[in-house]
Amino acid sequence: MTALLSRFGTALAGFLVLLFFGAFAENFASPGNLSLILKDTAFLAVLAIGFTLALATAELDLSIADVASLAAVVTGALIQGGTMPALAVLAGLATGLGAGLVNGFAVTVLGVPSLIATLGTAAVARGFGFMITQGVAFVGRWPREFTGLARGSLLGVSNMIWWMAAIGLLAWVLLKRTRTGLHMLATGEADEAARLAGIRTRRMKRLGLALAGLLAGVTAVLLAASLSSAAPNMAGDHFLYAIAAVLLGMTMIEPGRPNIPGTLLAAFMLKALGNGLVLLGAPYYAQDIALGVIITGSVALSSTVMRRAAFTKRLNLRAAA
Amino acid sequence: MSEALLSLRGVRKAYGAVEAVRGVDLDIGAGEVLALCGDNGAGKSSLVKVIAGAQAASSGTMTLRGREVAFHSPEDALRGGIATIYQDLALAPRMSIAENVFLGSELTRGPLGLPFPRLLDRRRMMTEALGYLQRLNPALTDMARPVEGLSGGQRQAVAIARALRWKAELVIMDEPTAALGVRETAQVLDLIRRLRGEGRAVLLVSHSMADVCAVATRVAIMKAGHKVIDRTVAGLDPDMLAHMIMTGQGTEVAPAG
Ligand SMILES: Nc1ncnc2c1ncn2[C@@H]1O[C@H](COP(=O)(O)OP(=O)(O)OP(=O)(O)O)[C@@H](O)[C@H]1O
Ligand SMILES: [Mg+2]
Numbered sequence: 001m002t003a004l005l006s007r008f009g010t011a012l013a014g015f016l017v018l019l020f021f022g023a024f025a026e027n028f029a030s031p032g033n034l035s036l037i038l039k040d041t042a043f044l045a046v047l048a049i050g051f052t053l054a055l056a057t058a059e060l061d062l063s064i065a066d067v068a069s070l071a072a073v074v075t076g077a078l079i080q081g082g083t084m085p086a087l088a089v090l091a092g093l094a095t096g097l098g099a100g101l102v103n104g105f106a107v108t109v110l111g112v113p114s115l116i117a118t119l120g121t122a123a124v125a126r127g128f129g130f131m132i133t134q135g136v137a138f139v140g141r142w143p144r145e146f147t148g149l150a151r152g153s154l155l156g157v158s159n160m161i162w163w164m165a166a167i168g169l170l171a172w173v174l175l176k177r178t179r180t181g182l183h184m185l186a187t188g189e190a191d192e193a194a195r196l197a198g199i200r201t202r203r204m205k206r207l208g209l210a211l212a213g214l215l216a217g218v219t220a221v222l223l224a225a226s227l228s229s230a231a232p233n234m235a236g237d238h239f240l241y242a243i244a245a246v247l248l249g250m251t252m253i254e255p256g257r258p259n260i261p262g263t264l265l266a267a268f269m270l271k272a273l274g275n276g277l278v279l280l281g282a283p284y285y286a287q288d289i290a291l292g293v294i295i296t297g298s299v300a301l302s303s304t305v306m307r308r309a310a311f312t313k314r315l316n317l318r319a320a321a
Numbered sequence: 322m323s324e325a326l327l328s329l330r331g332v333r334k335a336y337g338a339v340e341a342v343r344g345v346d347l348d349i350g351a352g353e354v355l356a357l358c359g360d361n362g363a364g365k366s367s368l369v370k371v372i373a374g375a376q377a378a379s380s381g382t383m384t385l386r387g388r389e390v391a392f393h394s395p396e397d398a399l400r401g402g403i404a405t406i407y408q409d410l411a412l413a414p415r416m417s418i419a420e421n422v423f424l425g426s427e428l429t430r431g432p433l434g435l436p437f438p439r440l441l442d443r444r445r446m447m448t449e450a451l452g453y454l455q456r457l458n459p460a461l462t463d464m465a466r467p468v469e470g471l472s473g474g475q476r477q478a479v480a481i482a483r484a485l486r487w488k489a490e491l492v493i494m495d496e497p498t499a500a501l502g503v504r505e506t507a508q509v510l511d512l513i514r515r516l517r518g519e520g521r522a523v524l525l526v527s528h529s530m531a532d533v534c535a536v537a538t539r540v541a542i543m544k545a546g547h548k549v550i551d552r553t554v555a556g557l558d559p560d561m562l563a564h565m566i567m568t569g570q571g572t573e574v575a576p577a578g
Contacts, residue, residue, distance in 0.1 A: 197425035
C-alpha cells in the first residue's frame with residue numbers, strides 16, 4: 001500500500017487536479033482540447049526526456065532550452081535560405097548534439113560542474129541565436145516537406161504524438177533494458193562504486209549530456225516545423241516546464257530516480273495544468289508560480305519518499321530477522 | 322612459486338604529502354593465498370587500490386604474467402583478470418542485489434532469440450545471482466531487494482559475489498570478513514580455499530590472525546608504507562603473527578609465553 005502510494009501518489013494527485021478542471025473548466029475535457037494538450041506536451045516531453053537522460057547520470061543540463069532555440073534558428077535560417085530541408089534538419093540536430101558534446105567535454109574533461117558548464121553553454125547559445133537572427137524571427141512559407149514533420153499525421157494521430165511516443169520508447173528501452181542505460185543510472189547513483197565495477201562513468205556522463213543536446217535539437221526542429229518560424233528564445237518557455245516535468249516525474253513510477261514514464265506522465269500533467277489554468281481565466285503569471293512550487297515540492301517529496309522507502313525496508317528486515 | 326602471476330617492484334603511492342606506500346616489492350603466484358597484514362594506516366588498502374587500478378601508483382612497476390602493465394582504471398585491472406572486493410564494498414545502494422552482483426558485467430540476450438539488439442537479461446541475472454549468493458549467504462533469497470536495506474554481512478556477501486562473477490585469476494579481498502559472523506566467516510574462508518584449489522591467486526588483507534593462519538600460504542606485513550616481512554605461513558600461529566605485526570620483525574623470535 002505504502003509502496004503503491006509512493007509510486008503513484010503524485011500521479012493520483014495530478015489526476016484529481018485534472019478531474020477538477022474537467023468539472024469546472026468548460027471545454028477542458030473536450031476531445032479537441034485534450035488532443036491539443038497532448039500535442040503541446042510532445043515538444044515539452046522530447047526536451048524533458050533529454051534532461052532525464054542527463055540527470056540519470058547525475059548531471060544537470062540547464063542549456064537545453066537555449067540550445068533548442070539556437071538549433072531552431074540554425075534550421076530556420078537554412079530553410080529560409082532555400083537549403084534542402086533534410087540538410088537543414090541535420091544541421092539543427094548537429095547543433096544540439098554539438099552543444100551536448102561541448103557540455104560533456106567541459107564536465108568530464110575540464111572538470112567544470114554541469115550546473116556551471118551548461119549555464120555557460122546556455123548563454124553562448126543564446127548569444128549565437130541573436131547573432132544569427134539579428135534579433136528578428138525567420139518566418140515564411142516553408143516547404144511542406146519540412147513543416148509536415150510536425151504538422152502531418154499518421155493513422156489519424158498527429159505526427160507530434162508519434163515523435164513523442166517513439167522517442168519515449170527508445171529512451172525507455174535505453175535506460176531500462178540495456179547495459180548502457182544501467183551503467184548511466186549506476187553512474188548517477190553511485191559514481192565511485194560504478195567506476196570500481198569497471199564502468200566508464202565519464203563516458204556515461206558524456207553520453208547523457210550528448211543525448212540531452214541531441215534531443216534539444218530534435219525539439220528545435222519540431223518546434224520550427226510546427227510554427228513555420230524560428231526565433232531566438234523560442235524554446236525558452238519550455239525550460240522551467242521541462243525541469244518541472246523531470247523532477248515531478250521522479251516522484252512517480254520509480255520514486256527518487258529519473259525515469260521516462262514519470263517524465264512523460266508529468267509533462268502531460270503540467271501541460272494540462274497550464275491549459276486548465278488558462279481556461280479558468282487564471283492570470284498568466286499563475287503558471288510560473290505553480291511551476292516553481294511543483295519544482296521545489298517534487299524534490300522535497302522524492303527525497304522524503306526515498307528516505308521513507310529505505311526506512312520501511314529496514315523495518316521489514318528487522319521483523320523478518 | 323617459480324613464475325609469479327603478478328609482480329610489483331618499487332611501488333609507491335602518495336596522496337599529496339601523505340606517503341601511504343613507500344616502495345613495495347611483492348610477488349603473487351597462481352594457487353597462492355597471500356595475506357597482507359599490518360596496523361591501521363600501514364598502507365594495505367592503498368596498495369590494493371593500486372593493484373586494482375582504482376588509483377594510479379605514484380611510481381614503480383607492475384608485471385602481470387610476465388608483461389609490464391599500467392592500469393588506468395578498474396576496468397583495465399578487471400580485464401587483466403584482477404577482481405577486487407574493496408574494504409568499503411563499493412556497492413550501489415539503491416540498486417538491487419542482482420544489479421549489484423552483475424554491475425559492470427551484465428548478462429544480455431537478443432529479443433526473441435535474435436542476436437541484436439542486446440537487451441538486459443534480468444531474469445537470468447536474478448537466478449545466477451542467487452546461485453552465487455547461495456554458497457555465501459543462503460538466507461538472501463530476494464535478489465530484487467535494494468542493497469541499502471541489507472545488513473553489513475549481507476552487503477559483504479553481495480560484494481564478494483560480484484568479484485567472483487568476474488572469474489578472475491587474482492582475487493583481492495580487503496578485509497572480507499570484517500563484518501561477518503562466525504558461520505559466514507567460515508564460508509568465506511572455505512571460498513578462499515576453493516579459489517586456491519582452482520589454481521587462482523588470492524590477496525587477502527586481514528586483521529584476523531586466525532583467518533590468516535587458517536587459509537594463507539604466505540604472509541606479507543606492512544608497516545608505515547614499507548613491506549617489512551614476507552614469508553611462508555607454515556609454522557606460524559596467530560600469536561607469533563600478532564607479535565610480528567607489532568614489532569615489524571622477528572621471524573626467528575620465539576612466541577611469547
Ligand atoms: N584517499 C586518501 N587521501 C589521503 N590520504 C589517504 C587516502 N587513503 C589513505 N590515506 C592515508 O594513507 C595511509 C594508509 O591508508 P590505508 O587505507 O592504505 O591503510 P590500511 O593499511 O588499509 O589501514 P586499515 O587497516 O585501517 O584499513 C593512511 O595514513 C591514510 O590516512
Ligand atoms: Mg584498509
